[in-house]
Amino acid sequence: xxxxxxxxxxxxxxxxxxxxxxxxxxxxxxxxxxxxxxxxxxxxxxxxxxxxxxxxxxxxxxxxxxxxxxxxxxxxxxxxxxxxxxxxxxxxxxxxxxxxxxxxxxxxxxxxxxxxxxxxxxxxxxxxxxxxxxxxxxxxxxxxxxxxxxxxxxxxxxxxxxxxxxxxxxxxxxxxxxxxxxxxxxxxxxxxxxxxxxxxxxxxxxxxxxxxxxxxxxxxxxxxxxxxxxxxxxxxxxxxxxxxxxxxxxxxxxxxxxxxxxxxxxxxxxxxxxxxxxxxxxxxxxxxxxxxxxxxxxxxxxx
Ligand code: MG
Ligand code: MG
Ligand code: MG
Numbered sequence: 001x002x003x004x005x006x007x008x009x010x011x012x013x014x015x016x017x018x019x020x021x022x023x024x025x026x027x028x029x030x031x032x033x034x035x036x037x038x039x040x041x042x043x044x045x046x047x048x049x050x051x052x053x054x055x056x057x058x059x060x061x062x063x064x065x066x067x068x069x070x071x072x073x074x075x076x077x078x079x080x081x082x083x084x085x086x087x088x089x090x091x092x093x094x095x096x097x098x099x100x101x102x103x104x105x106x107x108x109x110x111x112x113x114x115x116x117x118x119x120x121x122x123x124x125x126x127x128x129x130x131x132x133x134x135x136x137x138x139x140x141x142x143x144x145x146x147x148x149x150x151x152x153x154x155x156x157x158x159x160x161x162x163x164x165x166x167x168x169x170x171x172x173x174x175x176x177x178x179x180x181x182x183x184x185x186x187x188x189x190x191x192x193x194x195x196x197x198x199x200x201x202x203x204x205x206x207x208x209x210x211x212x213x214x215x216x217x218x219x220x221x222x223x224x225x226x227x228x229x230x231x232x233x234x235x236x237x238x239x240x241x242x243x244x245x246x247x248x249x250x251x252x253x254x255x256x257x258x259x260x261x262x263x264x265x266x267x268x269x270x271x272x273x274x275x276x277x278x279x280x281x282x283x284x285x286x287x288x289x290x291x292x293x294x295x296x297x298x299x300x301x302x303x
Contacts, residue, residue, distance in 0.1 A: 003033040003091070004068055006060055006082065007118075008075035011037045013147040013187075016045040017140035018073040018118040020057060022094060025122065026071075028131045033071070036060035038082055044147060044187025051183075052139035052172070074118040076100050094121055096148075116154060116161040119144035123164045138171035146180035147187075150252060181221065184253065188220040195229065195236045199247055206293060208300040211243040213263075215296070217288050219250045223258060227279050230260060234278060237262045244300070248285065248292055256283040257292075264303070271299035 005023045007015020019035040026033035035057045041049075049056055066087040075081060076093050077100035090102065092109040096118050113121050119141040126133050133141070145165050149157040152165075169176045190198055203216040214237075220226065226233070226249050237245040237260065244263035251257070258281050261268055265276035272282040272295060285291045 001032075001069060003031060003071055004036055004060065004065070004088075005033055005071040005073060006036040006038055006057075007073045008077075008080040009038045011039060011041040011045060012074075013042070013045045013048055013183075014118050014144040015074040016041045016057065017048065017144040018094065018122050020054060021119065021122050021137050021140055022071065022073055022125070024137055025126055025129065025131055029129060034058075042187065043189070044183060047183055047186035048140060048143040048147075051143075052136045054136050054140060072102075073122075076102050076112070078102060094118060094125070096121065113160075115158045116156045117145040117148035119148075120158075120161045120164045123168065124160070133168070133171055135171060135173070138168045139174070142168035142172050142174065142176060142179075143183060146176060146183065151177060151180040151184075153253065153255070181253070185221045189222050190218070190220055190225065191222075195232050198226070199233065199236060199245075204288070205242075206297070208244075208297045211300055212241070213296060213300065214240065214242040214245040215288055215292055216245070216247045217250055217257075217292070218247070219252055221251060221253060223249060223251055227258060230279050233260045234262075244296075246292065246296065248282075248288065250286050252286070254281075255286055256281055257285045258282075267296070267299045267303055270303065271295040 003026060005019045007019050016037055023033040023035035037057045038060055060082055062083045065082055065084045068088045069091045070088045071092040072081060072090060073094045076095050090104055090108060094111045096113060096115050111121055123141050142165055145161050149161050165176050198218055199216045201218055203214060206213045247260045248257040258279055260278055268276035272285060274280045274282055
């Protein structure tokens with residue numbers, strides 16, 4: 001009977017790439033294994049598969065899972081796994097998350113390590129088994145590690161992740177930094193969204209000292225395409241009924257946000273310690289909850 005290998009719901013790059021790579025390894029080791037995705041993979045994962053010319057895994061049909069031997073990668077929580085998992089036999093887990101709430105009837109093989117990415121563990125499984133990593137699998141593995149570790153900027157990054165990336169970069173023939181940026185850019189591209197959709201994508205309203213303040217935040221690396229349409233964003237937010245609107249375009253790699261706003265310059269200057277101007281970069285400002293809201297609240301109150 002073939003093994004089903006799959007990552008979590010709302011599949012990210014690690015979930016997709018670790019399923020495909022582990023299924024490949026199992027096949028090389030003489031087992032019959034097949035990678036699946038639980039849902040349509042995210043944009044970034046699709047970019048990666050396209051880049052390395054690997055087919056999208058089939059979406060798992062939940063009715064097929066009954067009595068099936070399955071391997072979970074990049075997750076181990078019931079809420080994140082396939083519907084109907086109670087009827088399947090989990091035979092193995094390869095993951096880098098805390099242990100959740102799964103229990104099994106029989107002993108199973110578990111490989112959980114506190115590293116930045118499941119694909120780092122899988123790369124080491126290739127090594128342990130003396131199986132050569134081919135070009136496209138190296139591409140998938142390195143992509144997932146760069147994704148989960150935000151090109152080593154995430155505090156979850158370990159030496160093992162870095163070592164894997166350096167070695168895999170040779171096989172996949174990529175400059176890992178520029179490739180990683182290209183991947184993030186593709187994954188966070190706002191192509192096809194209107195000005196209105198971008199502003200309202202993640203928009204919340206607040207009352208600050210009696211003023212109606214709206215704060216929208218967009219996480220993207222597609223900064224240039226937004227800033228080039230700054231005037232269009234401004235005319236849209238200036239026409240809203242809010243007393244103040246701040247649109248924060250957050251660059252996760254530069255760890256800060258570009259601000260386009262309706263409101264007084266001095267409030268923006270004071271809140272974020274910048275010389276207020278449209279499109280100004282507020283260094284270190286990445287969280288609406290922890291930074292944008294309290295800093296603006298204070299500045300509105302004090303001016
Ligand atoms: Mg994941
Ligand atoms: Mg992961
Ligand atoms: Mg992730």
